[in-house]
Amino acid sequence: HSQRQQEALKYAHQPATTLDGKRIEIAANLGGPAEAKAALEYGAEGVGLLRTEFLFLNRDAAPDEEEQTAVYREIMQGMGQHPVVARTLDIGGDKPASYLQLPVEMNPFLGIRGLRLTLMLPELFQTQLRALLRAGAGHHLKIMFPMVTSCEEIHQARYYIEQARADLSARSIEAATYCEIGIMVEVPAAALIADRLAEVVDFFSIGTNDLAQYTLAADRTNTSVTGLADALHPAVLRLIQMVIEAARPHHRWVGICGELAGDTLATPVLLGLGLDELSMNALAIPLVKQAIRRYTSVEARSIATHALALDSAAEVHAYLQQQAR
Amino acid sequence: HSQRQQEALKYAHQPATTLDGKRIEIAANLGGPAEAKAALEYGAEGVGLLRTEFLFLNRDAAPDEEEQTAVYREIMQGMGQHPVVARTLDIGGDKPASYLQLPVEMNPFLGIRGLRLTLMLPELFQTQLRALLRAGAGHHLKIMFPMVTSCEEIHQARYYIEQARADLSARSIEAATYCEIGIMVEVPAAALIADRLAEVVDFFSIGTNDLAQYTLAADRTNTSVTGLADALHPAVLRLIQMVIEAARPHHRWVGICGELAGDTLATPVLLGLGLDELSMNALAIPLVKQAIRRYTSVEARSIATHALALDSAAEVHAYLQQQAR
Ligand SMILES: [Mg+2]
Ligand SMILES: [Mg+2]
Numbered sequence: 001h002s003q004r005q006q007e008a009l010k011y012a013h014q015p016a017t018t019l020d021g022k023r024i025e026i027a028a029n030l031g032g033p034a035e036a037k038a039a040l041e042y043g044a045e046g047v048g049l050l051r052t053e054f055l056f057l058n059r060d061a062a063p064d065e066e067e068q069t070a071v072y073r074e075i076m077q078g079m080g081q082h083p084v085v086a087r088t089l090d091i092g093g094d095k096p097a098s099y100l101q102l103p104v105e106m107n108p109f110l111g112i113r114g115l116r117l118t119l120m121l122p123e124l125f126q127t128q129l130r131a132l133l134r135a136g137a138g139h140h141l142k143i144m145f146p147m148v149t150s151c152e153e154i155h156q157a158r159y160y161i162e163q164a165r166a167d168l169s170a171r172s173i174e175a176a177t178y179c180e181i182g183i184m185v186e187v188p189a190a191a192l193i194a195d196r197l198a199e200v201v202d203f204f205s206i207g208t209n210d211l212a213q214y215t216l217a218a219d220r221t222n223t224s225v226t227g228l229a230d231a232l233h234p235a236v237l238r239l240i241q242m243v244i245e246a247a248r249p250h251h252r253w254v255g256i257c258g259e260l261a262g263d264t265l266a267t268p269v270l271l272g273l274g275l276d277e278l279s280m281n282a283l284a285i286p287l288v289k290q291a292i293r294r295y296t297s298v299e300a301r302s303i304a305t306h307a308l309a310l311d312s313a314a315e316v317h318a319y320l321q322q323q324a325r
Numbered sequence: 326h327s328q329r330q331q332e333a334l335k336y337a338h339q340p341a342t343t344l345d346g347k348r349i350e351i352a353a354n355l356g357g358p359a360e361a362k363a364a365l366e367y368g369a370e371g372v373g374l375l376r377t378e379f380l381f382l383n384r385d386a387a388p389d390e391e392e393q394t395a396v397y398r399e400i401m402q403g404m405g406q407h408p409v410v411a412r413t414l415d416i417g418g419d420k421p422a423s424y425l426q427l428p429v430e431m432n433p434f435l436g437i438r439g440l441r442l443t444l445m446l447p448e449l450f451q452t453q454l455r456a457l458l459r460a461g462a463g464h465h466l467k468i469m470f471p472m473v474t475s476c477e478e479i480h481q482a483r484y485y486i487e488q489a490r491a492d493l494s495a496r497s498i499e500a501a502t503y504c505e506i507g508i509m510v511e512v513p514a515a516a517l518i519a520d521r522l523a524e525v526v527d528f529f530s531i532g533t534n535d536l537a538q539y540t541l542a543a544d545r546t547n548t549s550v551t552g553l554a555d556a557l558h559p560a561v562l563r564l565i566q567m568v569i570e571a572a573r574p575h576h577r578w579v580g581i582c583g584e585l586a587g588d589t590l591a592t593p594v595l596l597g598l599g600l601d602e603l604s605m606n607a608l609a610i611p612l613v614k615q616a617i618r619r620y621t622s623v624e625a626r627s628i629a630t631h632a633l634a635l636d637s638a639a640e641v642h643a644y645l646q647q648q649a650r
Contacts, residue, residue, distance in 0.1 A: 094431065103549065105544065105547055105549075106419065106433065106434075106544065106546065106547065107432040107433065107434045107435065107544040107547065108431065108432065109431075109432045109435055109542070110432065110434055110435070110538065110539075110542050110543055110544035110547065110550070111543075111544055111547050111549065111550055112549050112550060116550065116553075147542065149541050149542070149543075149553065149558070149560070150558075150636065150637040150638075151636040151637060152636070152637050152639070187540075187541060187542040188513040188539065188540045188541075188542075188560065189540050189541050189542075189558060189560035189561075190560075192540070192559070192560035192563050192564065193559050193560050193563070193636070196559070196634075196635075196636045210542075213435065214435075214513065214539055214540075214542045215512075215513045215514050215517070215539075216474050216512060216513075216514050217434070217435050217472065217474070217512040217513075217514075217535075217539045218435055218436075218474075219430065219431065219432040219435035219436055221431065222430055222431065222432065222435065222436050224428060224430075224436065224437050225435070225436055225437060225441065228441075228474065233474070233475075233514060234517075234518050234521070235474070235513065235514035235515075235517035235518050236514075238517050238518070239517065309521075310521075311475065311476040311477070311518070311521050312475040312476060312477050313475075314477070
């Protein structure tokens with residue numbers, strides 16, 4: 001296996017294309033500026049998910065615009081002209097950010113979190129948006145919202161981006177001139193109305209961990225049910241398919257930034273479903289790129305079609321084990 | 326409005342048929358034996374959801390087979406030859422049943438509950454199944470499992486029903502000779518793979534409260550997000566549509582036993598989606614029957630088609646207000 005890893009590392013900086021030449025963009029998930037260098041070393045072509053929570057946790061007050069700008073800029077500079085998808089603060093009642101004074105909730109995973117929270121805290125939200133737009137100037141920034149369930153939430157979020165832009169412009173501060181606006185698809189509702197959402201966003205990034213958790217009503221941090229929250233469950237695969245089919249007529253790109261993206265067992269089914277981008281832990285990139293190079297689009301499509309019709313996550317796992325190359 | 330109620334009560338015992346003669350079965354949700362009489366008085370044609378939790382809560386030990394049999398029998402007798410859909414114990418870590426020694430969970434709504442729990446407690450499960458089968462002898466019993474997400478769970482549950490039957494037979498105790506086995510569709514996964522589940526169940530009853538809660542990742546008991554968990558969200562309506570389309574080729578009936586069934590605002594859209602049965606709080610039955618009588622199937626279908634294409638629950642509400650008769 002370590003030989004496979006060695007071989008994969010050799011080609012880590014080559015693009016990931018199927019045997020018939022279809023290219024998949026491969027990006028890294030980042031949890032902080034220190035990880036940008038490794039991402040590039042392992043062959044990332046960009047950042048598919050910049051988690052911004054690290055800046056907000058375990059402290060007494062939220063970081064101000066200057067502090068955030070400096071950190072985001074360090075990351076943008078580290079990635080040069082590669083695209084960076086920054087997710088706005090994705091936090092909820094289960095996270096240690098006491099200064100937000102979040103209510104105690106019986107089911108925090110079904111509570112105020114992600115975009116729901118930041119829409120309730122406009123000052124916090126706009127500060128982050130201004131910092132992102134500042135750091136994005138001269139780079140390839142995309143902004144992504146977590147936990148979206150309706151078009152209305154996107155209209156509201158876009159309004160705050162415009163406000164942030166207007167603010168910076170009034171202060172004569174340089175900001176990213178254009179940036180794509182996208183959403184995480186991690187609540188089943190977003191996948192189910194992806195055709196409506198496709199009219200108001202530029203891209204979709206599927207968060208398969210949360211999507212599996214909600215689709216199967218199984219807390220992925222609860223060891224008693226964690227086996228149920230399986231992103232290879234046919235129901236989750238069907239939601240992914242729905243998003244891709246809804247995005248295509250609108251020419252929106254669709255990626256995955258959940259753990260599934262970095263799991264080579266899932267590679268043929270994800271190729272077959274037609275994903276444009278896979279974003280993962282940097283360490284997984286070389287092997288996933290190699291896995292992509294082992295299939296034709298037609299083979300992958302046939303594998304996906306078969307998997308979609310199976311009865312359970314266990315059957316999908318067994319089937320993909322058989323198909324692994 | 327009270328005049329409408331008076332008028333509706335007059336026709337409460339007539340069947341509910343659309344203007345073009347399509348009949349919808351109207352049933353009551355029951356929380357205990359005392360409610361059977363009122364159900365029939367308000368025009369219920371059966372029980373679409375018998376919640377069995379009342380027998381298990383706030384006590385020191387689970388009820389034994391004899392106690393359960395007596396209570397279920399009282400209900401079956403109260404309903405005569407009308408069908409009664411009994412849901413097996415639907416309990417989880419958030420409910421007061423200390424004798425079950427359930428683990429404390431961070432997100433009990435995403436934890437061990439419903440069928441997940443009873444499959445882990447075979448003795449408890451089989452005791453209830455034996456009691457139900459005994460009470461069902463000579464009546465029209467159907468058994469329904471909550472929180473299903475895969476075919477495998479149904480195979481396991483069916484195995485326990487066979488065990489319960491064999492047990493009773495060995496003891497020469499009379500049991501229901503045949504009963505339909507169905508599932509609640511309340512976890513998004515069940516709706517998404519309804520075509521697979523349709524091969525192994527006899528009916529589907531959609532629990533729109535939980536289905537909305539999971540589809541929108543919004544705890545319906547959390548006042549901060551309760552507005553989000555709206556069963557009229559287009560995503561939930563699309564899941565209902567998926568279940569009906571998956572059930573039809575297998576000739577399985579599909580009902581709703583969530584609050585949506587008793588909401589006359591929703592009646593035309595539910596008719597249009599093609600539901601076979603609506604089960605609700607008995608008090609709502611007369612008005613829902615009257616509402617059904619005001620639409621043709623074609624009108625209802627056109628209303629449903631329109632609602633399915635809207636952007637948000639708010640838009641669906643506004644649209645249905647316009648269409649109300
Ligand atoms: Mg998430
Ligand atoms: Mg339920």
